[in-house]
Amino acid sequence: MNKQELIDHIAKSADISKAAAGRALDSAIGAIQTSMKKGGMVTLVGFGTSYVGKRAARSGRNPRTGATIAYTLKQKANAIKSKITWAPSATDIQRGRVVMLNAYSQPSNLPLADFARLANKSRQQIYKDIAAKRLMALSVGKRGKRLPDWQLDPTKLALTQAVLAAADDVDEWTMFHSLCEPLGALRGRVPIEAVRPNNIVIVALSVLSQLGIRNG
Numbered sequence: 475m476n477k478q479e480l481i482d483h484i485a486k487s488a489d490i491s492k493a494a495a496g497r498a499l500d501s502a503i504g505a506i507q508t509s510m511k512k513g514g515m516v517t518l519v520g521f522g523t524s525y526v527g528k529r530a531a532r533s534g535r536n537p538r539t540g541a542t543i544a545y546t547l548k549q550k551a552n553a554i555k556s557k558i559t560w561a562p563s564a565t566d567i568q569r570g571r572v573v574m575l576n577a578y579s580q581p582s583n584l585p586l587a588d589f590a591r592l593a594n595k596s597r598q599q600i601y602k603d604i605a606a607k608r609l610m611a612l613s614v615g616k617r618g619k620r621l622p623d624w625q626l627d628p629t630k631l632a633l634t635q636a637v638l639a640a641a642d643d644v645d646e647w648t649m650f651h652s653l654c655e656p657l658g659a660l661r662g663r664v665p666i667e668a669v670r671p672n673n674i675v676i677v678a679l680s681v682l683s684q685l686g687i688r689n690g
Contacts, residue, residue: 489574491645497686574647575614583612583620592626607638612646622650624666633669636678641687652681659683 477499485495577583584592590600603609604619609631611619624630637649644652656662659680669677 490647491643493643494645494648497648501686577647577650578612578614578617578620582623584623586611586619586621589621589623589626592623607642608635610634610638610646610649612650622654622666624654629669629671629674630666632674633665633678633681636674637681637685640678640682641685644685644687648685652684657681657684 481492481495481499484490484499485492488495490498586597586600590597593600595603600609600621604611604621609621609625611621613619622634625634634653637653641649653666654664656664657680660668660677665677665681
């Protein structure tokens with residue numbers, strides 16, 4: 475299995491976009507590499523343990539000339555295969571779906587018809603706005619779309635649209651969580667609550683940075 479096949483598998487198993495799966499995989503690989511560079515050991519149950527071992531200095535011979543060659547101390551990545559196999563169970567996958575469904579069902583996430591009525595727009599126009607990335611909508615399976623009610627506020631809508639425009643390959647749920655969960659760059663404040671008419675750009679850049687997007 476190569477990296478792209480692994481991304482496809484993660485996206486399908488976790489019910490997320492391939493873009494989000496790719497970022498998650500890159501983040502995991504980066505964390506492993508950082509730990510190993512520091513001399514740490516990474517253990518994943520069902521997969522194995524990776525660590526950096528040391529190869530002692532030694533001497534050898536050049537097979538062409540016969541001359542003695544000195545090999546200095548080297549570091550080499552090693553891995554120990556796990557004897558325990560693990561795969562996400564149906565319960566693990568179901569638990570993830572339950573968490574997503576709970577968030578989807580929050581009163582602040584309005585059914586499309588209710589949002590359209592409060593926005594004084596037709597359902598057709600709301601669908602067009604979603605397709606054009608002017609509104610963010612959430613969905614779980616075959617359930618209808620729901621829209622966070624903060625998009626009824628002009629300032630919060632402007633923030634949402636700024637992030638949508640710059641992160642068009644980010645899946646809806648990653649986008650949702652990035653906007654409504656505390657950010658260290660905002661001193662622990664929630665972007666959608668911290669935004670004001672005079673700081674939309676700053677808050678949007680903080681959200682995009684959290685998503686791993688650098689907007690020059």
